[in-house]
Amino acid sequence: MTTERAGLVWLLAATFLVAVAGLVYELIAATASSYLLGDSVRQFSLVIGIFLSSMGLGAWLSRYVGDPVTGFIRAQIALGLIGGFSASVIFAAYAGYGVIGLPLYGALVVIGALSGMEIPLIARVLEEIGAHEFRFENVLTFDYLGALVASLAFPLLIVPYLGLMSAALAFGCLNLAVAGLSLWVFRDRLGPRGRGTWVAWGLALGLSGLALIQSERMVSALDAALYEDDIIFAERTPYQAITVTRFRDRTRLFLDQSIQFDSRDEHRYHESLVHPALSRVARPRNVLVLGGGDGMAAREVLRHGAVEAVTLVDLDPRVTELFRDHDDLAALNGEALRDPRVTIVNADAWTYLSDPGPAYDVIIADLPDPRTLALSKLYSREFYQLMVQRLAFGGAFVTQAGSPLYAREAYWSIVETLEAVPSPARPGETLEVTPYHVLVPSFGDWGFALAQPDAPAQRAITLPPGLKFMSPPVWAAAQVFDGDTDRVAVEVNSIRNHPLAAYYQQGWDYWFE
Known part of the structure; x- marks a missing residue:
């Protein structure tokens, strides 16, 4: 396979993967805000509006990125860190201070802007490597397919089996995997100036991987901060988060952090x-x-x-x-x-x-x-x-x-x-x-x-x-x-x-x- 052909195939695959990750971050933010703040229609509307407008901002800002390959890779590293830790920061802010506005909407703006840069930068890379089979509509097709997969997987697989915090960290690692493979595929284009990016990628991957491994402990620590008593049972189902706490002879049930009974x-x-x-x-x-x-x-x-x-x-x-x-x-x-x-x-x-x-x-x-x-x-x-x-x-x-x-x-x-x-x-x-x-x-x-x-x-x-x-x-x-x-x-x-x-x-x- 020629270098041009390999670059084309990889960038179309990367388009699909980053589209999946971007929509998952958006759904995680909307779900977390509706769990914690209620009024799901208002929260989903706000999250979608802010995210899409931020994507438009990112697309506009992409014109100021000099080298599209380096810009795309660094955007993936930033998304891996910010998107990956977004749910952890939101829940930590709620547990510690009872507010989530700044971390929620701040993360949305940054994640949306970085996600908005992806398609313009990919298109520029394809043009620069001289991919003769490149058509912009192919990039959009893979982008929309990724969104479809994410929207189906989120309620059926991601929330029931991962939970919001672990899911965010897992897809943060996915962005970092895209960054790492892009570094490898385009290593000849980057040359010595890519060393700093390699170091940043390695540090980010190590931090995110460690956080993902420890995600269950992180969830337990945040749950302990959210509830006064000892947690004897905690599980997220396809419908809600179930938490049962106990202190001496007192048992309480919480569904999505809302108390249902106190014994x-x-x-x-x-x-x-x-x-x-x-x-x-x-x-x-x-x-x-x-x-x-x-x-x-x-x-x-x-x-x-x-x-x-x-x-x-x-x-x-x-x-x-x-x-x-x-x-x-x-x-x-x-x-x-x-x-x-x-x-x-x-x-x-x-x-x-x-x-x-x-x-x-x-x-x-x-x-x-x-x-x-x-x-x-x-x-x-x-x-x-x-x-x-x-x-x-x-x-x-x-x-x-x-x-x-x-x-x-x-x-x-x-x-x-x-x-x-x-x-x-x-x-x-x-x-x-x-x-x-x-x-x-x-x-x-x-x-x-x-x-x-x-x-x-x-x-x-x-x-x-x-x-x-x-x-x-x-x-x-x-x-x-x-x-x-x-x-x-x-x-x-x-x-x-x-x-x-x-x-x-x-x-x-x-x-x-």
Whole structure:
């Protein structure tokens, strides 16, 4: 193979590889920001916009690079270091200071600019080596193919099997491998002036390789900085990051760094979520729990002697496996997920309700907060209409609805959304909704919304024995809202406009930013 031919083949291959790495860095930044800051639509839009505009800047700056071969190689070395360590720096900044703006957007600008230089520099190298088969559209084709491969591999392989920090370091090493092979292929063109570049490449490769080998320890160290207690389990699944921590007799579950329960006070939350709804139904035989993969809500449901069957629908099979199969975690839910009356279905809640299936006497939505549009749809009028279709005659539905103090507008938007759903039992009318809230120390003032197609009978709440928190006086007090938490004017949440996600983000930002 001639030198010209070898250079052409390698540069087209390099175009493919650097395109893969560049898009992976962009996806890592967008995913990390949505994990840590919420509102995935806003974060992905910002990341994509900043990255693409920075690529345009890099393409413009490439005209000032004197030697395109040296410029391309040095850009790969810089990308290997900056892109490779980008996720580590972002998570370290969040763990240490609670902010990620400067490292996130600063890295995006630099990575985008360096990535934008690649195609113009490759084109100039091909022209300079006299590659007669060179056509610019061939370079673009390999670039777009690399982007396709990265976009498919990221959710299916990279995140589940590498995680964000290890993935960034691995693709940083890929950029450095491209730099090293380019140094070798074009060694005759560089001559003695390439020695400094060889040294820089070797140092960068050594540092990145060492970091990649130690990436698991780095992840563990950052996790330890993020959480107060000892981490007894940490795993990233295709759906989320699962972390379980423990200190003495206190166990806490975090999903994507957001607390889901604290064993010291989870009974206040789960008793409040479950028992008012079941007490509204004469014979709650068949119960559906949406979310609640930790089994705590199912534990409370099984306290009611009339219950014959519980279907628990949770998206992530790893969560339900953990709280069913690990004895110490299963003990927290009273081994509810091992009970023969409980059927676990690992599926999306929307899809499950959309498919044909049985009617339920009680439906309990123990779903994540509406931080993103994907989660906001599970609090939409359309979702609640699906839910009503799966309620048996005389049934009841309850959902956790966030904090009426910290996210006041979001809470009342959920209530008003339920109140906007037509009642199948009373033509021309809507669901009867009972808003209520309790103090859960781990979360703060926390709200729920209980809905029924029929007007509820005026009777005292009936509770099973053995509860630690919920009682008739607590239930009566829970329905009283003060001046800081009472109803405000808000929009109904629909999949067409999604005001809920914005309400949620604005509320929490007001209190905690």
